[in-house]
Amino acid sequence: MLEAFSGSDVRAAEAPFLDAGQGDALMQRAAHALAGVVVGLLRESGRGTYGATVVVLAGSGNNGADALYAGERLARRGASVTAVILADRVHEESLRALERAGGTGIRVDDDAAPEDLAEHAAAADVVIDGILGIGADGGLRGRALRFVQAFTAAAGPRGTRSALVVACDLPSGIGVDDGRVTGTVLAADATVTFGAPKPGLLLGDGAAAAGELNVVDLGLSFSSRPSVRSLLDADVAALIRRPTTQDHKYSRGVLGVAAGSARYPGAAVLAVGAALATGIGMVRYLGPEAVAALVHQRSPEAVASTGPVSGARSQAWLVGPGAVDDDEQRQRAADAIGSGLPVVVDAEALTQLPERVGSHVILTPHAGELSWLLAARGLETERADIESEPARYALLAAEVTGATVLLKGFATTVAAPSGALFVQRDASPWLAAAGSGDTLSGIVGALAASLAEDDRAADRAGVAREDLWAVVAAAGALIHGRAGLRAAARGPVVVSDLPADIGPVIADLLEECRPAM
Numbered sequence: 001m002l003e004a005f006s007g008s009d010v011r012a013a014e015a016p017f018l019d020a021g022q023g024d025a026l027m028q029r030a031a032h033a034l035a036g037v038v039v040g041l042l043r044e045s046g047r048g049t050y051g052a053t054v055v056v057l058a059g060s061g062n063n064g065a066d067a068l069y070a071g072e073r074l075a076r077r078g079a080s081v082t083a084v085i086l087a088d089r090v091h092e093e094s095l096r097a098l099e100r101a102g103g104t105g106i107r108v109d110d111d112a113a114p115e116d117l118a119e120h121a122a123a124a125d126v127v128i129d130g131i132l133g134i135g136a137d138g139g140l141r142g143r144a145l146r147f148v149q150a151f152t153a154a155a156g157p158r159g160t161r162s163a164l165v166v167a168c169d170l171p172s173g174i175g176v177d178d179g180r181v182t183g184t185v186l187a188a189d190a191t192v193t194f195g196a197p198k199p200g201l202l203l204g205d206g207a208a209a210a211g212e213l214n215v216v217d218l219g220l221s222f223s224s225r226p227s228v229r230s231l232l233d234a235d236v237a238a239l240i241r242r243p244t245t246q247d248h249k250y251s252r253g254v255l256g257v258a259a260g261s262a263r264y265p266g267a268a269v270l271a272v273g274a275a276l277a278t279g280i281g282m283v284r285y286l287g288p289e290a291v292a293a294l295v296h297q298r299s300p301e302a303v304a305s306t307g308p309v310s311g312a313r314s315q316a317w318l319v320g321p322g323a324v325d326d327d328e329q330r331q332r333a334a335d336a337i338g339s340g341l342p343v344v345v346d347a348e349a350l351t352q353l354p355e356r357v358g359s360h361v362i363l364t365p366h367a368g369e370l371s372w373l374l375a376a377r378g379l380e381t382e383r384a385d386i387e388s389e390p391a392r393y394a395l396l397a398a399e400v401t402g403a404t405v406l407l408k409g410f411a412t413t414v415a416a417p418s419g420a421l422f423v424q425r426d427a428s429p430w431l432a433a434a435g436s437g438d439t440l441s442g443i444v445g446a447l448a449a450s451l452a453e454d455d456r457a458a459d460r461a462g463v464a465r466e467d468l469w470a471v472v473a474a475a476g477a478l479i480h481g482r483a484g485l486r487a488a489a490r491g492p493v494v495v496s497d498l499p500a501d502i503g504p505v506i507a508d509l510l511e512e513c514r515p516a517m
Helices: 007-019 025-044 060-075 092-100 115-122 144-154 204-210 233-239 268-277 289-298 327-337 347-352 366-374 383-388 388-403 436-451 457-462 466-488 501-512
Strands: 001-006 052-058 081-086 102-108 126-128 165-168 191-195 212-216 228-230 255-256 282-286 303-304 316-319 341-346 361-363 405-408 411-413 422-423
Touching: 025 126, 025 165, 025 191, 025 212, 025 228, 052 060, 052 115, 060 081, 060 092, 060 126, 060 165, 081 092, 081 115, 092 102, 115 144, 165 436, 191 327, 204 383, 233 289, 233 501, 255 268, 255 327, 255 436, 268 282, 268 289, 268 436, 268 501, 282 289, 289 303, 303 457, 316 327, 316 436, 327 341, 327 347, 341 436, 347 366, 347 457, 361 388, 361 466, 366 383, 366 405, 383 388, 388 405, 388 411, 388 422, 405 466, 411 466, 422 466, 436 457, 436 501, 457 466, 466 501
Parallel strands: 052 081, 052 126, 081 102, 126 165, 165 191, 191 212, 228 422, 255 282, 255 316, 282 303, 316 341, 341 361, 361 405
Antiparallel strands: 001 228, 405 411, 411 422
């Protein structure tokens, strides 16, 4: 599991090394790793290190020193390195080391126009962002702000610019602990972070600005609980139940699905298809006959009924996708939520949520739905606020409802009532499409059904039993995101085709994490 710690926790973990006079050793390890990532990125882009043009943006703190020492290493490998000093003071020893290696340092004062230097940086092969580190208070200001604005104007947005931007520890301008971006930020193609990820690299706009995340182990020890965790492949593989020779369709998990309506029949098709693609034993669909007929066209193995929840034996439920203007579906949602079984509550079914539920109830709102959910409990907030601080509001919703809350987004945020927080940044932006949330809910529901009677699931996941359903939700987000990435490799994602990628993603996870013989 990838564990992120706050800036203050990281500084506390570094303190024993600094007190023992090992600060320079930590800095050299960080610089070595940063330079290595730059070399790898250049190689991947078809450019070599020798003769490459590199611009180091250095601030006043240790972050700037890490970047300058990385520049020194690149200069010794034949790169043409220019350091742009964007603060009143700089780590002089690292700057001298870069200059001894053949690099050039340029100090920018308040009277200097940044446009010429920004043009040079925009034409470089690599820009290393070492302006602000975890000790910075607030975003970019003064000459650093002016430079980044000029660079962005000259280079264009990420994805169109020729220069690769590599952030040293974190992109300058994001909130270290919450990922908030309130002003200008230098979005990175890749971030090399040291000791442990910082929460801002996994949350909200900060996750989007970080690009590819590389974590460098500095041997730090943390006594505090991680602020945020992300599941890795092995964590998800440990949750997936492989069938045995003793299994049958009922023991492998039965998911009840009350979704779709005359107005939105396709939501049921998408949710059922995604659930079946995970390899679950059975899906029982409850809903209008016309919707059931559509489900059967795509998934003939689904068992369909127009009856109540009480008559459909299941181990978990998924309720709400597309169930608009349908009183019978609303009643099924209320009955499933009250059944005591694990239940994924999406879209319209969120209106049927009681004041308090347990962590086995997994809510899957987008920011607008979460705003409504909180307002219904007297907590007025705007959608934009939730999108800016997803962790804060997901945790708040989990606290006031007692439910596990999966807040959808590019970085999917999952909060448990215990305060545990998980974030998955595995998705492709192509998944921002109608019906994508229905497939996500189907995957999460299927995982919940397969683990509902598995007493060892929490132990395999390495979490407290009270946090199992948060891990299930996060695992579903990882599988959904990876399926989207797989589909996007072929072109624009068609959500109805996504089930074809879910099975291969699960197969890859199981094969990659297969125990050695």
